[in-house]
Amino acid sequence: MAELLKFELVSPEKLLMSADVQSVVIPGAEGDFGVFVNHAPVLSTMRPGIVDITTADGKNERIFVRGGFAEVNPTGLTVLAEQAVNMDEMDAAALAQHIKNAQEDVNDATSDAKKQKAQEMLDQLKQLEASL
Amino acid sequence: MANLKDLKNRITSVTSTQKITRAMQMVAAAKLRRAQESAEAARPFSERMAAVLANLSAAMEGREGASPLMAGTGKDQTHLLIVCTAERGLCGGFNSSIAKLARIKANELTAQGKDVKMICVGKKGYDALKREFSSKIIELIDLKAVKNIGFTEADDIASKILKLFDDGQFDVCTLFYSAFQNVITQIPTAQQLIPANVEKSDDAAPLDLNGAIYEYEPEEDEILADLLPRNLAIQVLRALLENGASEQGARMSAMDNATRNAGEMIDKLTLSYNRQRQAQITSELIEIISGAEALNG
Numbered sequence: 001m002a003e004l005l006k007f008e009l010v011s012p013e014k015l016l017m018s019a020d021v022q023s024v025v026i027p028g029a030e031g032d033f034g035v036f037v038n039h040a041p042v043l044s045t046m047r048p049g050i051v052d053i054t055t056a057d058g059k060n061e062r063i064f065v066r067g068g069f070a071e072v073n074p075t076g077l078t079v080l081a082e083q084a085v086n087m088d089e090m091d092a093a094a095l096a097q098h099i100k101n102a103q104e105d106v107n108d109a110t111s112d113a114k115k116q117k118a119q120e121m122l123d124q125l126k127q128l129e130a131s132l
Numbered sequence: 133m134a135n136l137k138d139l140k141n142r143i144t145s146v147t148s149t150q151k152i153t154r155a156m157q158m159v160a161a162a163k164l165r166r167a168q169e170s171a172e173a174a175r176p177f178s179e180r181m182a183a184v185l186a187n188l189s190a191a192m193e194g195r196e197g198a199s200p201l202m203a204g205t206g207k208d209q210t211h212l213l214i215v216c217t218a219e220r221g222l223c224g225g226f227n228s229s230i231a232k233l234a235r236i237k238a239n240e241l242t243a244q245g246k247d248v249k250m251i252c253v254g255k256k257g258y259d260a261l262k263r264e265f266s267s268k269i270i271e272l273i274d275l276k277a278v279k280n281i282g283f284t285e286a287d288d289i290a291s292k293i294l295k296l297f298d299d300g301q302f303d304v305c306t307l308f309y310s311a312f313q314n315v316i317t318q319i320p321t322a323q324q325l326i327p328a329n330v331e332k333s334d335d336a337a338p339l340d341l342n343g344a345i346y347e348y349e350p351e352e353d354e355i356l357a358d359l360l361p362r363n364l365a366i367q368v369l370r371a372l373l374e375n376g377a378s379e380q381g382a383r384m385s386a387m388d389n390a391t392r393n394a395g396e397m398i399d400k401l402t403l404s405y406n407r408q409r410q411a412q413i414t415s416e417l418i419e420i421i422s423g424a425e426a427l428n429g
Contacts, residue, residue, distance in 0.1 A: 010177045
């Protein structure tokens with residue numbers, strides 16, 4: 001079997017996952033990218049989306065993240081998620097709640113820059129809803 | 133000397149006080165476990181965050197246009213002190229030791245001719261500081277209604293701080309909270325938030341990349357602009373969670389002491405109650421006997 005990638009997913013509230021996995025697909029701010037072992041070092045922001053993990057025994061795990069950072073360095077991959085929910089626990093209702101919150105953010109935004117950011121967030125969430 | 137009825141009343145009242153303190157101790161012990169877990173669960177994130185930040189700031193080093201959040205405004209005239217305390221009392225010296233640390237710092241800064249502004253998170257710190265610094269406290273953030281402190285609350289506080297910073301309301305921001313060591317020890321701590329103090333300790337040393345160069349997506353400064361405000365929120369969150377655990381720890385040991393003191397007091401009161409009862413019986417007996425003796429005689 002090929003070498004495994006050391007993967008850690010942390011959210012502010014807890015360490016969600018720390019395991020050796022085959023590969024991870026990160027929803028990067030400028031497009032999805034897959035990470036295997038011995039990937040070149042990258043530091044990227046994430047948009048809201050799904051982190052797709054192929055575990056060591058070939059199973060698939062999907063975790064929803066609401067933005068954050070992903071860092072690949074020679075020791076492995078670390079994902080710092082602003083908020084992370086396992087897709088098994090995630091349903092349309094929860095996503096609808098996220099969208100509602102994002103919509104409120106857009107309405108409450110005080111400056112144009114903030115408004116734009118909130119709007120982007122909202123659009124990405126809507127895209128995600130459509131893709132489910 | 134108090135009569136028997138008074139003593140009896142006092143014993144009853146101390147007993148019920150003891151019941152209350154014992155219940156509070158148990159509640160604090162139960163809450164402590166949860167608070168401690170969440171404080172410890174938050175640590176990996178802030179550690180990783182610090183590592184990423186250290187990495188990034190090393191890459192940005194020496195470059196122009198570093199964010200003022202990191203480099204500061206170039207002045208240190210106005211200081212913002214964020215004092216995080218509990219919403220409730222009865223937890224020993226917990227609140228007052230944080231307030232004391234903040235007070236010392238504020239007086240020191242005032243003596244140096246600096247301007248001081250304060251934000252109180254938690255009512256107890258506000259109560260302790262309002263008499264002395266009422267003109268300097270610009271806001272009281274009440275977390276009473278919040279059961280479980282999470283990222284949202286910390287983010288709210290952080291965005292308030294950022295807004296003030298963007299408006300040029302202060303130059304340096306310091307956070308006061310109590311770091312949780314163990315149940316008996318909580319250390320009141322002052323931590324500088326802005327300009328960000330990137331620790332250049334050995335564990336945060338840049339990794340050996342074997343000559344590889346980090347790729348950044350998007351550009352470094354954009355990531356940094358995104359990362360720094362978030363780091364602020366994380367630091368606030370960590371402080372709040374540490375505070376939560378410290379509060380419960382302090383309350384638990386304070387209530388443990390109170391329960392023990394009440395126990396001692398009950399013992400003492402019971403002893404003197406019994407003595408007095410004995411004395412009363414004796415004197416009644418003497419009266420009866422001497423009465424009988426008088427009749428016989």
